[in-house]
Amino acid sequence: MTNKKTLFIDGKEVEFTDEPNLLEVIRKAGMNVPTFCYRPDLTSFGACRMCVVEVEGRGIQSSCTMPPENGIKIHLNTEKTRRIRKTVLELLLANHNKECLTCDKSGNCELQKYCEEYGIKRIRYAEKDEFHTVDDNSDALVRDADKCILCGACVRACEEHQGLRVLGFANRGSNTLVQPMAGKSLSDSECVNCGQCAAVCPTGAITIKSQVDKVWDAINNPEKKVVVQFAPSVRVAVGELFGFEPGENSTDKLNAALRAVGFDLVFDTNFSADLTIMEEANEFVSRLQNGGKLPLFTSCCPGWVRFLELKHPDMLEHLSSCKSPQGMMGAIIREYLPKYYEDITGENLVSVSIMPCTAKKAEALREEFKRPDGSYEIDYVLTTQEICKMIKSAGVDFKRIKGEPANSPFGKYTGAGTIFGVSGGVAEAAVRTAYEVVTGEELKNVVIDDMRGTKRVKTVELDLKGKKLKVKIVNTLKEAEKCIREIKSGEADYQILEVMACPGGCINGGGQPISCDDSSIKEKRAGGLYQDDEKGQWRKSHENPEIKDLYDKHLEKPNSHKAHELLHTTYSDKRKNCYISVGG
Numbered sequence: 001m002t003n004k005k006t007l008f009i010d011g012k013e014v015e016f017t018d019e020p021n022l023l024e025v026i027r028k029a030g031m032n033v034p035t036f037c038y039r040p041d042l043t044s045f046g047a048c049r050m051c052v053v054e055v056e057g058r059g060i061q062s063s064c065t066m067p068p069e070n071g072i073k074i075h076l077n078t079e080k081t082r083r084i085r086k087t088v089l090e091l092l093l094a095n096h097n098k099e100c101l102t103c104d105k106s107g108n109c110e111l112q113k114y115c116e117e118y119g120i121k122r123i124r125y126a127e128k129d130e131f132h133t134v135d136d137n138s139d140a141l142v143r144d145a146d147k148c149i150l151c152g153a154c155v156r157a158c159e160e161h162q163g164l165r166v167l168g169f170a171n172r173g174s175n176t177l178v179q180p181m182a183g184k185s186l187s188d189s190e191c192v193n194c195g196q197c198a199a200v201c202p203t204g205a206i207t208i209k210s211q212v213d214k215v216w217d218a219i220n221n222p223e224k225k226v227v228v229q230f231a232p233s234v235r236v237a238v239g240e241l242f243g244f245e246p247g248e249n250s251t252d253k254l255n256a257a258l259r260a261v262g263f264d265l266v267f268d269t270n271f272s273a274d275l276t277i278m279e280e281a282n283e284f285v286s287r288l289q290n291g292g293k294l295p296l297f298t299s300c301c302p303g304w305v306r307f308l309e310l311k312h313p314d315m316l317e318h319l320s321s322c323k324s325p326q327g328m329m330g331a332i333i334r335e336y337l338p339k340y341y342e343d344i345t346g347e348n349l350v351s352v353s354i355m356p357c358t359a360k361k362a363e364a365l366r367e368e369f370k371r372p373d374g375s376y377e378i379d380y381v382l383t384t385q386e387i388c389k390m391i392k393s394a395g396v397d398f399k400r401i402k403g404e405p406a407n408s409p410f411g412k413y414t415g416a417g418t419i420f421g422v423s424g425g426v427a428e429a430a431v432r433t434a435y436e437v438v439t440g441e442e443l444k445n446v447v448i449d450d451m452r453g454t455k456r457v458k459t460v461e462l463d464l465k466g467k468k469l470k471v472k473i474v475n476t477l478k479e480a481e482k483c484i485r486e487i488k489s490g491e492a493d494y495q496i497l498e499v500m501a502c503p504g505g506c507i508n509g510g511g512q513p514i515s516c517d518d519s520s521i522k523e524k525r526a527g528g529l530y531q532d533d534e535k536g537q538w539r540k541s542h543e544n545p546e547i548k549d550l551y552d553k554h555l556e557k558p559n560s561h562k563a564h565e566l567l568h569t570t571y572s573d574k575r576k577n578c579y580i581s582v583g584g
Helices: 022-028 079-094 110-117 153-162 196-200 212-219 232-236 238-242 251-261 269-290 302-311 313-318 325-340 359-364 384-393 415-421 425-439 477-489 521-535 545-555 561-567
Strands: 005-009 012-016 052-055 059-062 073-075 141-143 167-170 177-180 206-208 225-230 265-268 349-355 380-383 457-464 467-475 496-500
Touching: 005 022, 012 022, 052 079, 059 079, 079 110, 153 167, 153 196, 153 477, 196 206, 212 225, 212 349, 212 380, 212 384, 225 251, 225 269, 225 325, 232 238, 232 251, 232 269, 232 415, 232 521, 238 384, 251 265, 251 384, 265 269, 265 325, 269 325, 269 415, 269 425, 269 545, 269 561, 302 313, 302 359, 302 477, 313 477, 325 349, 325 359, 325 545, 325 561, 349 359, 349 384, 359 380, 380 384, 415 425, 415 521, 425 457, 425 467, 425 496, 467 477, 477 496, 545 561
Parallel strands: 005 073, 225 265, 225 349, 349 380, 467 496
Antiparallel strands: 005 012, 052 059, 052 073, 141 206, 167 177, 457 467
């Protein structure tokens, strides 16, 4: 048995085990110090100097970079540490664009929060009077260099999660900036629009490109019928911004809140997740039985799709031709909703989706999804953060509102559809259907534990009644790049590769409520989706009665000619449209 290791925090003895730094020990003990640059799932950087503590015999130390040591005595809020933090805040403000009232991050800005906590009332240093142009050419994100505090969190997130180097430090001294290579815009870079940079940004330097005002304009136009869909992982995160615990399922409350905001019809993207499984599982079986290109890559994640188009266009044949659930629902709504509702026509219909993902904004604007009249299958994409702002501004009491069901058709879903929101969920859902298609037998145990959890890499071997199937599941594009290299070198022995760009999957998408300081939130959101699956009336996509009805009335069967026209798409080499970073 190892000896207990302890240190002292403000005179209190605190035990520590494998915490990587003092900051994690401090948080474990129920205390905290401010920080801008530290994120639990990124390397420690020690740039902001806000998390300084005083260590007896060692002076001022950065708590995010100093490892814990047995017996040391640290003090969190001495006169010296507080003076340093206040000076840091004043220096940051002197170099900051202080349009706080109109900033998208207002109310959720860490700089704003700490200035209030530390009572910063005036700035003793000369303030900047020259500002940079805001980079708002991206379909997903907005970058404002004058709100950047050089914490480097976005740079590390891009490289450590995605293996990309879209952002980096440029210039020196007071002219230092974080920007894409050569000062280009995000839209001209190899940015995959995942939004992980915005998720870790403590200020308004990188924010979600909002479409809230455009959606309000559509809702308030009496000549328009505005319909909305929302993704699997939104339901277990939206409640966080209204005081609920992470992972609490708010499906019915969200249905009701969206109607209260003014949406005419509310549908569930879980339905089209089931539809995606019908198409993708049958596509996989066809490739498996007919010698098609394997491993089959899942195509639900637009960040992953763009990554392939930019970095590995020679691998696009492996990518499933299925549209994502958002794309399938958009197509189904456009094609068939007027057949079910007499007051809806192609001309007055406005289609909105609510996604956990900033990349979905860019996905909706793909040329492949443009209709003959120049419009798109989905008009506007809102993130979880954006819809919460709309609900609040509409005066809806989310905690008290009584839950309601989604509209039909396209509102029912199975447990297979709901687990799409977590890494491994797409593969698990596909196997539930593929097993019965291949074997002709009922799959009684639908839970595949080895596919679950938020680990970055999972490999699972399955037996489809004598047919061996190996599935690899990864999240983050950095891990996906390793898989591509395995396949190209001939080392890969799996038949399905599921990739989600965001750590843990869509539950941790760039448009979800920000949870930089609590790495357990991903697990709680995942748990909420698994619970929804467990409680579902149906747990296999092919059991969904509305899916069966859609095929019977309109699509004939999975992978039919009509299904391919409506639910499948193509991909292309996008390298000529952007610069590629060296070593990225």
